[in-house]
Amino acid sequence: MRDILPVNGVFEMMQLPAEMEHVGVVSAMTLSFHHGKHLKAYVDNLNKLLPGSGLENLPISEVIKRSTGGLFNNAGQVLNHVMYFEQFGSKNHEPQGKIKEMIERDFQSVENFKKEFEQKGATLFGSGWVWLSANADGHLVITQEVNANNPVVNGLVPLLTFDVWEHAYYLDYQNRRADYLSALWQIVDWQVVESRL
Numbered sequence: 766m767r768d769i770l771p772v773n774g775v776f777e778m779m780q781l782p783a784e785m786e787h788v789g790v791v792s793a794m795t796l797s798f799h800h801g802k803h804l805k806a807y808v809d810n811l812n813k814l815l816p817g818s819g820l821e822n823l824p825i826s827e828v829i830k831r832s833t834g835g836l837f838n839n840a841g842q843v844l845n846h847v848m849y850f851e852q853f854g855s856k857n858h859e860p861q862g863k864i865k866e867m868i869e870r871d872f873q874s875v876e877n878f879k880k881e882f883e884q885k886g887a888t889l890f891g892s893g894w895v896w897l898s899a900n901a902d903g904h905l906v907i908t909q910e911v912n913a914n915n916p917v918v919n920g921l922v923p924l925l926t927f928d929v930w931e932h933a934y935y936l937d938y939q940n941r942r943a944d945y946l947s948a949l950w951q952i953v954d955w956q957v958v959e960s961r962l
């Protein structure tokens with residue numbers, strides 16, 4: 766489980782992995798707005814809303830589970846984006862070992878899994894996220910989460926996510942959300958995904 770702890774009551778802005786600037790699937794301009802403007806605003810808003818909430822100094826997963834309204838939305842979007850940006854890189858682009866076995870057990874094949882994941886991302890109405898998570902039985906599930914929601918709310922362990930808010934792809938792919946989704950597999954680092962089990 767990837768969680769984030771506040772430092773002296775403050776959630777810090779993550780650095781974008783240097784490799785992300787060279788990945789090409791999303792442009793430098795998209796990355797600069799997505800990370801530098803959108804995520805930055807969620808981090809700033811979260812830190813403004815935390816004091817006095819009674820949830821200071823908790824891990825972000827607990828803030829998400831115990832909050833509503835603006836605090837929930839901003840905490841959710843911080844965890845969602847950190848997990849999204851961290852899972853990309855320049856290596857390990859095919860699942861191996863344990864995570865590959867789990868995918869083949871629960872989705873028949875990696876190819877079937879990718880098809881189902883892309884389909885759930887493409888058909889999510891409005892803004893949100895498509896997630897791969899592990900459930901309490903250790904099985905893998907794909908869920909559509911609207912707006913800022915995160916699978917931890919439903920007791921799942923979130924592993925992999927594609928952002929389908931328009932700000933994630935519109936500068937590069939315009940309305941072609943499905944093309945953006947199928948391109949993202951080229952930059953997923955599956956070792957990062959497996960480390961979240």
Ligand code: MN
Binds near residue numbers: 799803928930932933
């Ligand atoms: Mn986003």
